[in-house]
Amino acid sequence: MEGSLGAVAQFLDTNIGLVASIGKIALALVIALQVAPIMVWVERRQAAFIQRRIGPNRVGLFGFRLFGLGQPLADTIKLLFKEDFIPQQANKFFYVLAPILPAVIGLVAIQGIPLGKEIIVAGHTIDLQPVNLNAGFLYLFAMSALGVYGVALAGWSSNNKYALLGGLRASAQMISYEIAMGLALLPMVFIYGTLDLQGMIAAQSDSLLFGFLPNWGIFLSPISFVLFVVTMFAETNRLPFDLAEGEAELVAGFLVEYGSMRWSLFFLGEYAMMFTLSALTTCVFLGGYEIPWLPHAQLVTLLTPIFTAEPATWVAAAIGLGVLIVKVAAFMFLFVQARFTLPRFRYDQLMRVGWVYMLPVALLNLVVMALIVGFLRLT
Amino acid sequence: MTASINPYLPILVAFVLALLVAGGATIASFLLGPKKPNPAKLDVYECGVPAVGTARQRLSVKFYLTAILFILFDIETVFLYLWAVLFGQLKWFGIIEVALFVATLVVGYIYVLRRGALNWD
Known part of the structure; x- marks a missing residue:
């Protein structure tokens, strides 16, 4: 018995990277599945x-x-036990595939979010970002861009006029706002000088702005923040940008032929994406998992006398996750509040806002921020 | 000691797990739900009235235009990301180059705007 325990410990020790990675992915998956x-x-x-x-x-x-x-x-449970039929006129393969896509993309996208700084387990430092790429930012972008496929395929494969219109509108809307989204976040990349979300969070917590404000992205580039939050609503097809569903005119848009679990998979994906994008905003503009005025390293130092060295990092990580979730919850609240207080855009207004107002503002913001950062850093 | 694995491996693991969740939900609801199809249920849903025409019709060319413009402007955004990462190294040369690039783009943008390609009325 002891021998086998020793073997398990040995295995864990040599494969700590893989085991930790699966643990982190499972944690992020659980969070994503609870969000919906x-x-x-x-x-x-x-x-x-x-x-x-x-x-x-x-x-x-x-x-x-x-x-x-x-x-x-x-x-x-009700949705699970409802009849799951495929309409006769639908393209069967894509009709079945369409709801799986957003759910999978939502669950994979959330893995790019740093859930905490790091923990130390038995001498191993484990970074708390499930998918830790040096270009983690672009990974999240790529994933959120894939979201358009689920909606477009659902609209087309249902072979229903309402669904087709909803799907088309959603695709055009999502790709239109993606440009403004990319441009809105560009200044943040050269302000922080990195595409790594952990690096961005570190840059936001290591100093104070004017000596008293947290060095958060929202204070460094407020226009980027506003632009990004607006595009976030558009990318997730939430009101006032829910032209894809438009209950009053398109019945339910791309969802019209869907029922039972397939229908709820769309919402699983949508809520997971809302969480991911809110968390991305939090990481880029609001300091991520860091408590304002109290960087992670200081927190660990404070906790070390109470707990011992290694458990202190675990407690700090748990606190960090709590802080991240509180910040994200504030955004989720905003999503819901907006849904029931703002009226829906008309389609031509929506496209005009995206192309004629947001794109030039984002470009101008980019140039102005580049000049400001240039003058501050390079002269 | 930092535990390190191939950074792209977790994406694969997450993808497989997510596929299991989504596929599992689809299959579970397929197995658990009742099966009582009838012609009215399987028909196109158009608020209860018999369906008129088909959904396989011509679309507005606006959607096509939007897609083309998206490709143009999105690729430009991707180019700018490279510059943003190297902002510190390229210094003023980078800023001026990007300002010229954006200016060229704005000329194209104004052309598109004046031709009414972004007009959905």
Whole structure:
């Protein structure tokens, strides 16, 4: 028995990179899979409060009501047991593939988010970013750009006029806003001088702006922040940019022929993408998992006397994850609040905002920021 | 000691796990749900009235134009990322070059705008 335990310890020690990586991926997956049900509940409750209703508050867990938190679970079970049919006119292969795409992309994209700085386990330093590329920024971009395929394929393969219109509108909208999104984030890349999200977070926490403000991206380049948040709404097809669904005119757009679990996979993907993009904003503009005025290294130093050296890094990582989730939750709240307070754009207005206003503003912002950073750093 | 593996390996692992989750959900709902198809249910959904025409029709050329313009402007964004990373090394040379590049682009953008390619009315 001891021999086998020793062998396990030996295996863990030599393959720590792989084991840690799978652990991190599992953690990010669990977070992504929890986001959808919780957000569905938050969304329904908040909608109810805004519209002076009560909303789902009945279904509880284990006899406790918990403000209806059992509702998403009940919904999932209901969706799982609903009839799962493929409409006759649909292109079967793409109809089945379409909902899987956004879900997979959402779950893979979230892996690029740094969930914390690092932990030390048995002498090994483990970085807490599941997919830690030196160009992690571009990875997230690539993944969010893939999101258009699920919507476009769903719209086309359903072979329904409403679905086709919804899918087309969504594709055109997503690609249009992607340009402004890329340009909005460009100044952040040359301000921080890196494409690595961990590096960006470190750059935001190592000094104070004017001696008192956290050195966050939102203060360094506020226009980029505003542009990025707007494009974030457009990229995730959320109101006021939900032309793809447009209940009042397109029934449900690309979702019209979908039901049961396939339908909920679209929402799993959408919420995972919302979380990922909110977390990206947090990492680029709001200091990520760092507590303002208290860099990670200081936090670890503070915690070391209470816990010992290695557990202190674990506690610091847990606190960091909590901070990240609080910051992301603020964005998710904004998403929901916007959905029930703003009216939907008309399609020509939407395209005009994207191409005629946001693109030139983003370009101008880029040039002005380049000049400012140039004068501050190069002279 | 830093634990290191190929940085692209986690993407593959995550992709396989995500595929298992999404594929598993699809298959589970296929196996668990009832199967009672009827012609009305399998028909195109158009709010209850019989479907008129087909969805395989011609599309507005605007969508095509948008896609083309997207490719143009998006590739330019990708070029700019390279410069942004090397901002510190290229110094003023980089800034001036990019300003010229953006200026050229703006000329094209104004042309597109004046021709009404971005006009959806």
